[in-house]
């Protein structure tokens with residue numbers, strides 16, 4: 001999950017390339033932030049117990065959800081990336 005937090009400002013950052021979402025949101029505006037991101041083409045999905053965010057450029061490159069992680073016994077592979 002990549003949600004950048006600075007003081008009361010929030011915005012999404014791409015898990016793949018690190019790009020920031022256009023716009024900033026107050027800490028209580030989580031839902032508008034997510035809605036705007038989806039309208040802009042972001043992919044937001046749940047993978048196991050975490051959320052992943054991919055910008056419109058990277059969403060097609062998002063790796064498949066790791067089913068093992070969803071079953072909760074592969075925490076050691078959490079940061080593993082497949083190039």
Ligand SMILES: [Zn+2]
Nearest residue numbers: 014017055058
């Ligand atoms: Zn990206």
